Amino acid sequence: MFSRNRTIIFLLLLGVLNAQSVFNAYGLGLSKSTHHTASAGAGSIGLVPTFHPGVSFDNPATWPGLQFTYVSGSYSNRNVEIGSQVSSNYGNGFDKIQFVIPIQNRFAIGLSLKPVNDHNAYFKTDSTRINFQDRDLIFNKEFRSGGGILAGSFGFAIPMNDRMGLGFSFDKLFGSTRNEESLILNSVHYRLFNIKTYSGSVFNINFAGNFYDAKNVIVTGYARVSMTREPVSGTQYQFDLFEDINDNYSFDTDDYPATIDVDTVKVSNIYAPSSFSFGMNTQFNNDLNVFGEFQLWTDQAINGKYNSIYKDQIGSKSHLGGGLVKFGKMGARPWPDRITMRFGIFKESYLLKNSGRKINEDGITVGFGYKFAATGSQLDIAYRTGTRFMTNDYKESIQEFTIGLSLGDIWFLRRRGKQ
């Protein structure tokens, strides 16, 4: 079973490129709200249960509700269209890989790897023509950025009492980004590179509680507080501007000038995310769940000298969303009964630190999950469509298809001794 799992997870990791967005060129780019496919299908930030009744893979406090140990992976493909642009941008990449072990329905531990932000951008300006003493100069600019910060996370869950539980997770943030700015003058490229590496850490406290449990309805509440333990710092390798005469994207002996300097700059406190989130879920006796979530996210970094393509950064974000989830039943004989159906709607609003401008994002999501095998394995599919726009500026139409596979197995099961 796990041999096949490894193959599938490897395939899921093949692509690591997310579809670009102009907004990813602000600072470190847009932070990701959703990681697991089950959460994506409901447009959830991962607080409320979307994978299994009472369980969200993105909320460690709910992990004890899992009946099996899971290896899970989520992979997304995204299509972004800008305004009336005819062509679309496609990108893909993994959203999360995760390993969770529930212990005696009371505790759980888990490991995961997930992207924290999206820094992928590729955009260019229209050609500009200027007349310099009877000579036409035609130029345009191109900008690319890629890479980002990943979070390697360790989490565990402990019970508070028989109705409430806590989950703690520690995220080690690491990664690198690359920015390339170029000006193309009469077909000659002038390029400027910088490469940055990052390191920092965040810890999260998650809560899950059963507030009301009646015959026909169960009301549960969820919350998360994320705090920066160690603000992200890093090293910036800033290459001097050069004329890429042979247009091979890198500096070599054919280029001008003959030598360029690389400034190595230590940057500290450039990214310090913190957030508060809470959510409510109401489960009706027909297995239908109605949920709502709210999140306030801020970057409390104090170093404003972060060098990105656009000289501004995402300073804060708010998320408001809600939706419906109808869980499938594991082991149900008719296969349609094993299908989990999800629907969600959300609104996010980003605020830029320096200019105060807002980036608004709206989205509608639908998702399906299919339970198979005796150990609760599940295949999830999610589709999201929405728009992202800055007032009086760019508008992006987003479509995202996500697939996730969660394979369950039995760990820590007491085996019967040989007779």
Next chain:
Amino acid sequence: MNINILNTTLGVCLIGLLALSACEEAAIPVGVDNTPITLDTISFPVVKAIAYQSPPEMGKTEYLYFGKQDGFYFQYNLIKFDSTSVTANTPFSYFNDSLVVVDSLTLSLRFDKDSIASDAEFQLRYFPSGGDSVFNELESNYLNFNQSIASEIISTAQMEADSIDTNKTEVYLNFTLDSSIVNAFRDTSVLEYNRSFLVELANESSESFYFHSTDIQAGIKPELTVFYRNFLSDTVVFDTTSRSYLAVADISIITPPPISYEDSTTLSVSIAKGLKSIVFVDMGDWTLPSKSIVSSAQIVFNRVESDSITQFKVISHPMTSDGNYERFTSYTDDPYDEDLNYFTSTTLIDNMLKINHRKVATEIGHKNFTNLGFKLQSSFSNDPFATVKFYGINNIDSYPVMRVIYVLP
């Protein structure tokens, strides 16, 4: 049943993923506002410019010239041969051996044409007392070379046709030399002995004759051939053979015609006339922003003549001393040294010359180099007798100017 459904579902999803994984990364069009990396321009006036004359520097021309042409008088040519042979690297000291007997030497020059229209007699001298240096290919000229240090005439010759095959004939000037000449080369203890010859017309001629020089790209360089015998003993000849030595330096010593009014009042360049020009661009206290790249720093000149000229190149360097811009002056030595690190060679296109001095402009903009002006001269690849004139600063429409385009991070 369940396994079948699972496998089918997995297969469909993976195929879908792989199909969608083909990324299309089209650039997103955005407005230019608030984007980094910018382009800027600035122009500087040429405030001082003048032509001047120095003795012609004919050492790098492709031909050796004899006779007269368009007012030029080609007095004589100096040729220096290599110290080792083309094959076997045989030095002249090899002939010191008593078992090696030199029979004769031949010095040959390849005529530029394949037929002899007008015959003339040439004569040859050498420099038995010349020490290790007779002439300098880059510096010798009609004012500083003393012809009297040459020997008496050691050989005379006339051009002769040599049939290469039934369809092709080449014309050579072959001087036969007495074997004693080689003694001057072999007996010296000076390794870099001159090995130089002077070739001239026996009589003044109103015609001109061109022979291939050592700098010709596709041709036959001057060659000195030594014919000798190798003896096994005092009486037994082991081998009869020859060694060829190619010219390593040569120069035509010419006297230029008088300078015309147009030559002296425009920014003119010519190799054979020794015409060069200097210009001073007023760049003031201009500072190039840090980390910027100069895309081009062109000094633009407009040619006076309107006729077309093919592949005319102008060499330019920044000067290392102040120029004298008061009046046209003829110097016995070029008074202006240039910084060879900032060499540029620019082809004249549509009668406009745009010399891109971006390297030195960058240094000037960063205050690492003092702007003392720029020097213009004709490239050695040009017809040495061509004179090209550019408008100076007094022309209302076509005055020279420097235009700098740079990119800022």
